[in-house]
Amino acid sequence: MTQKNEPENKMNEVNVLLNLANIRYLPRYIIIAIDVFLIGVSTFFSFKILEKVLNHSDFIAESFAGYALIIAVSLFYMYVFKTYAGIIRHSTFYDLLNLLWCIVATTFTLWALSGVYNMVYDHSVPENISFFIVFFFFSFSTLFMFRLFVKEMFRWIKEYKDNSLKKRILILGISDYSVAIANSIIESHNLQYKLKGFLTKRNDSRNAKIFGLDIMTQDTFIKTPKEELEIDGILILKENLSANELTEWVNLFLEKEMEIFQAPLVEEFNPEKIHTNIRSFQIEDLLNREPICIENEEVRLIHENKSVLVTGGAGSIGSEIVRKVASYKPSKVVVVDQAETPLHEIQLEMNEKFPDIDFEFILADITNKKRLESIFTKFNFDLVYHAAAYKHVPMIENNPHEAVWVNILGTQNLAKLSVLYNIKTFVMVSTDKAVNPTNVMGASKRSAELLVQSLQFLPENKTKFITTRFGNVLGSNGSVIPLFKKQIEAGGPITITHPDIVRYFMTISEACELVLQASTMGKGGEIFVFDMGKPVKIKDLAIKMIKLSGKEPEKDILLKYTGLRPGEKLYEELLSDNTKNLPTPHHKIMVSMDPHKEYNEIKDLLEQIENATLSHDNNQIVRILKNMVPEFISNNSIFEKLDR
Structure with a gap:
């Protein structure tokens, strides 16, 4: 009870002082x-x-x-x-x-x-x-x-x-960088944090002090009750910790009901801007792995003074590709999307950030072949990044004809135009759901993969067709983390389809770096996959997010299990069981040697599925998809009957 009343008493005391401080002047x-x-x-x-x-x-x-x-x-x-x-x-x-x-x-x-x-x-x-x-x-x-x-x-x-309103914090670690951050906090009087000391695993610093502040050991921190610590939060320097150390410390702080803050990276550290560089620790920080390091010189050379097309350029992945490509000084960047408002927003952002880059923002649908052909005719593209796609599994399961129009036939329009206009490199963004698909969305993306691979081996083709395949992207439109954040802000409950469901995660930045790196590594026809690390249990993810928000799971925020959605599976895969993985010069990137089909075989199936789509015969559409992708076995779906 005392602990609950402590913040209230503290605020009453602050309010009294606030009233005194707000007296304008004596008569x-x-x-x-x-x-x-x-x-x-x-x-x-x-x-x-x-x-x-x-x-x-x-x-x-x-x-x-x-x-x-x-x-x-x-x-x-x-x-x-x-x-x-x-x-x-x-x-x-x-x-x-x-x-x-x-x-x-x-x-x-x-x-x-x-x-x-x-x-x-x-x-x-x-x-x-x-x-x-x-x-x-x-x-x-x-x-x-x-x-x-x-x-x-x-x-x-x-x-x-x-000082009463400031958050009392400890800095994790006693490295030179930790000391530099501490010094900036002490000297920044307007900062909302008050430094109380340092926290470390080392026991040889037990009696030492830095800036007159105590250094607390991990053992002491664990043994001391929260109310006796008189600490509100911990400032983490994430780059000083391994993934296992970060998880260990964060779990400890969450158990102590501490707020967790993230210090700026070394390269971003500016003592004069320390008040804007410290931020609340997010679940994304815990999920990040060792970042992929791209060969900047190679990537720069392939984009510098080149004309680049990005489809789906207003989406989560597409817009980040646009940002990264623009930083390499291309001669032209054409951004195509059918979503009017997001396209307008990325246009405003790019014109402000890159005023010297020649941009063209085009409202168009990739299923409209004539519209696309006019774009290819007008601009002499060197590279095409194809990120336009329908991706929401339950929505696509109910509308398979739309998956065919956009994910397959839209891809066919772009790929065949790339062959016709001798585009140097065509990079397609795919998904882990294309591996042993259990839903229409995954099957449509696998069909698109087979299509671009088959075009690679046409005699008249001079284009390098490259596919990149990765898992769930943190912060992308419709992803689980923004949804959980909204549900937590609304007071819950957090909805989870199944207590055992797991997913791979990567950041938008990582995903786009993989796409750009693949454009330099591919010879043509490869499917590049990324080392996604360990899969994350969605239930554990939700619990950590609740705790990071300062609330208690199943008390302040309830967890509600809704059951697997149509086409959804518990475990996603990045590589098919019957494939062989080939290493690349980058230890985080591999080549999946999935079996491919000849273009003539794909062509016949495409004609069949286009006719079925025109007639809106969903059963026939899915039946042809299963012929195109034999490993496609529907799960928790009305189309399971087609597998019998």
């Missing part, structure tokens, strides 16, 4: 009243000091009239020098100078009046000068200290308020 009459009071106090103590030291009583301090005269003169010069006009918490040297001139003028005026009084009434009190000297220092000091006290009080309140 001027209050400032004048305080200043007059301090002048009176200074007069009294000046008199008392002289009385004790010189054993003398001065007329000015002895009577009410004397006090009134001092205050009246002081008020006059306060008005002249406007000492009450400034906002005290924002006092500057200019305000201090006005205060000094006010006290100097007051002191000299009182001294002059005292001299006149002595001459008129024939008094001889040489000690008067002592009073005025003491009065000057006392009055200036008290008025100055009052202003300094108010200024410091507001500064302290603001600092305390800011």
Whole structure:
């Protein structure tokens, strides 16, 4: 109960300070009243000091009239020098100078009046000068200290308020880079994080300190309850950790109900921009593997001063291909997509980021052969990146004729035009669902693979046909992670088709780097596959995402199992069982030696499936697909009857 009330008590305390800090300024009459009071106090103590030291009583301090005269003169010069006009918490040297001139003028005026009084009434009190000297220092000091006290009080309140609202964090690791990040956090007063120390597995640093901050060992961290740690979160430097270490630490932090933050990469680190470079740790950070390193020089050479066509260029994969291609200074980039709004958005982005690149954004459908032919005629392409496709398994299972039109016949239009116009390289984006497909979408993509492979071996062909095949892409349209994020934000439940379902994942950037690298490695007819690492259990993924959002699975956010969707399978595969994998110069990329078909055989099947599509005979469409792809066995689908 105490732990639950701690954040609430902390916020109440912060609110009190916030109310104090939000007071705009004291009314001027209050400032004048305080200043007059301090002048009176200074007069009294000046008199008392002289009385004790010189054993003398001065007329000015002895009577009410004397006090009134001092205050009246002081008020006059306060008005002249406007000492009450400034906002005290924002006092500057200019305000201090006005205060000094006010006290100097007051002191000299009182001294002059005292001299006149002595001459008129024939008094001889040489000690008067002592009073005025003491009065000057006392009055200036008290008025100055009052202003300094108010200024410091507001500064302290603001600092305390800011620190109360800041997240208390530890930095994971004590490397040079960790220390550099720590130094930037300490020096950045406007940052929303307050560094409390360091966390490490090393035990030899138990009694050491960095910047006066403690270094906590992993053992101590594990044994200490969260409320005693007085820590809100951990800042991770992901590039210092292996995949296993990262998973181990993240699981530990999630068990402790800690927030997790991601530090910038070394190459992106800028102390002046540290406030924008630190971000919340995302599930994508945990799923990332060792990034694929592309041969930049080869990729640059194949794109520099070249004319490039990207189909599906407004989609998740296609738009990233456009971004990467543009960075290599091509002579022309033509982006084709049938989605009007996303195409407009990528156009705005590219024109802003790459104003020197010659772009053409064309609203077109790849099933329209005449429209495509006009594009190929107008632009002399060197490379074609084909990323346009329908990809949602349940949707395509219910609309197989659309899968045929776009994924197969649309690909045929582009591939045959590439042969006709002697395009140098044609790279098609495929999917792991094309391996031993259990759904129409996967079968349609496998058919497209067979088609482009068959064209490679035509006598008249001069185009290199290359296929890239990979798994689920993080953050792509319709992928599971954005869906889970929305469901968590809505309070749940998170919907999972099956508790045992697993998937391979890669980032959009990795996927597109594979596509670009394949364009340099392929000789023609290959299917390149990527080492996807270990598959991820979707249930575990959902649980980690819930914990990373600061909530508790099955308590704050429920998990709901909906059953496998039509055509869906528990396990995706990247390589067929009866294929052989050939290595490439890149250890993360392999060539799948899937069996291929002759073009004449494919051509006959394409004619059959096109006729069936025109008649919207879904059973006949799927039956022909199963002839094209013999390993296509429907699962959890109305088309299972065709396998019997």
